[in-house]
Amino acid sequence: MKHIRLFTLTLATAASLIASSCNDGFEELNQNPNTSEAATPETLLASAFYNVVTRNQNRALRLTNELMQVHVTTNNSDEIHRYVIRPSESDYMWNGWYLQRTNFLDMYQSAASTNVSAVQNRNFMGIALIGEVWVMSQLTDMFGDVPYTEANRGREFLLQPKFDAQKDIYVDLFRKLEEANQHFKANQTFEPDFKPLDPIYNGDITKWRKFGNSLYLRLLMRASGKPEVNAAAKINEIYTKPAEYPIFQNNDESAMFRFTTTPPYTSGFFNYRDFDFNGDNSLSEFFIDNLNNWNDPRLPLWATKSEGIFQGIPSGYKVGEVPPAKSRYLPALKEEARLGNIINYAEVQFILAEAAVEGFISADPKTFYDKGVEAGITMWGVPMPADYLTNPMVAWDAGANKFMMLEAIMLHKYYALFFTDFQQWHEYRRTGHPVLPKGEGLQNGGVMPSRFKYPVIVQSLNGANYNQAVIDMGGDDLNTKVWWNKP
Known part of the structure; x- marks a missing residue:
């Protein structure tokens, strides 16, 4: 038994070390000289997006939907709805997101070096950048400062990466989305053989470009309270230059992993019993x-x-x-295939409505609010009732104060974000909307957690960099605000 326990501990430690250094593979010990040592970009696309989407589904059900009062547990010992989040909750997403970031980085490097046509190279490079930005934004939005520039470099034996400031991460994510937009600017479709390997848009690069710029709007709005990154001006530029920065124009362009009812790309809940769900x-x-x-x-x-x-x-x-x-x-x-949502048209309309209320763009917020409300409904394959927007509980009130305008926008955005990873929670942290009722059993001083704690294994395996990050962040606590959320 002692030998078995030692072997188990060694495997666990090795796995944790890999995860904490954000690396998903070591140097190959056995190489076949007749095959490529690196995966081609198209072989990484579907699996990387699928893994992230299904993990996000899982934790939306377990964490987001309880924190944000979509549902309430009837298990008395489960206290997430009371704002009690244990450090162990961090491991699943930290490890999974970093693992898939490695695949997106590999996808980019493979696209830049393989012998496919120049157009195909640029297409895959753009997609890889969007995937990486999507994953890294989730990591930094959840934890704040995280390993970035030195992360995912285990193959170089860099196993204790430094933590980057969230502001610096965001600036680089913006840069990568600009690069992705340029790669897609040629507006070339995939060659026929590649299209079936794209589960998001079946090789439609115009839609991928809109995906990247719509994601750009999401992140710019998230950072819009920090004047040092000038996000408001960039939001206005995207809005006023649709030819240079095309964004979603209808529900069909929304970014979703469209699940099938047969493996391998079924919903993350496909094998759940009803009771599990x-x-x-x-x-x-x-x-x-x-x-x-x-x-x-x-x-x-x-x-x-x-x-x-x-x-x-x-x-x-x-x-x-x-x-x-x-x-x-x-x-x-x-x-339900729609639970594979990454970012949809309705969300983009609500971003523009908020931008109009804040004065970032010159437009009537009602236009975007109405479109967002309608899109949030029709995305589900049902028509919007004719009197829906005239319902006094829904109708846009042009005479309302700013707080009430934002409440209306964010409340309907909340429903548009149904089962979309942690987006409802991120938006609540950023805006305080929608206003949620507070039960008498809330813990944490009745205050919604502002972030998740770093995984415990990071403290033990990357202690020096962890300690510096804690100093820079102002603490490793549920109530420590991340950069974009600080006054």
Whole structure:
């Protein structure tokens, strides 16, 4: 038994070391001289995006949807809805996101060095940049300062990477999205053999370009409170130069991993039992009540009825006072392709609506708000009721103050972000919207966590750089604000 335990510990330590240094492979010990040592870019595309999307689905269900009152656990010992997040929750996303960043970096390098046509090279380089930016933005938005410039370099035996400041990471992410836009500028479609290998757009490079620039808008808005990066001016440039920076124009251009009902690219919930998906949770009062007030046609697509009606339960209840479950997630969501959402057209419209309210662009926010509300509904394959936008609970109020305008925008954006990784939480941290009710059982001083703690293994295997990051961040705590969220 002692030998077995030693071997198990060694494997675990090695795996953690790889994850903490953000590397997914060592030098190959056995090489076949008749094959390429590096994967071709097209072989990495689908698997990397699929892995990230399904991991994000998993944690949206476990973490985001509880923090943001989409649902409420009926397991008394699960306290995420009470703002209790254990450090161990960080490991799954930290390790998974860094692993796939390696694949996106490999995809870029392979595209830059393989013997495919110059157009194909540039297409794959642009896609790889979008994938890397998407993954790294999730890492830094969750933790703040993280390894970046020295990360994913385990093959160079750089196993203790320094942490980069979030501001510097964001600046470089912006640079990479600019580069991706330039790669796609040739507007060339993939060669026929490559199209089936693209699960997002089937080789439509025009849509990939819009994806990159729409993601750019998301990150610019997130950093818009920090004048040192001049995000507001860039948002205005993207808005006023659609030929140079095309963005989503309809739901069909939204970036989604479109799941199938047969392997290998099924939903992350495909093999869940109904109980695994909704057996120990119930949708929240906040989530259900808004949809009821709006007479929203998405409600029967998302929720079951309880006692003949749609009804939720309160979040943040006291320990030992578990309410009986009411409406739950509709089991059909387990196979729903739309839960592969990365960024959609409705979100972009709400970004522009906020930009108009803030004065970043010269436009009427109502135009974008109305389009965003409609797109958020029709994306689900149902028509928007004719009287939806005239409902007093929905209608845009041009005379409202700024707080109420942002509340309206962010509340409908919240529903457009249904099951979209941690985006609802990020936006709440940034804006304080939508305003969530607070239960009597909340912990953490009743304050929504501002970040996740770094994985414990990082402290032990990269201690010096971890300690410096903690000093720079102002603490490794749930309430430590990240750069874009600091006053």
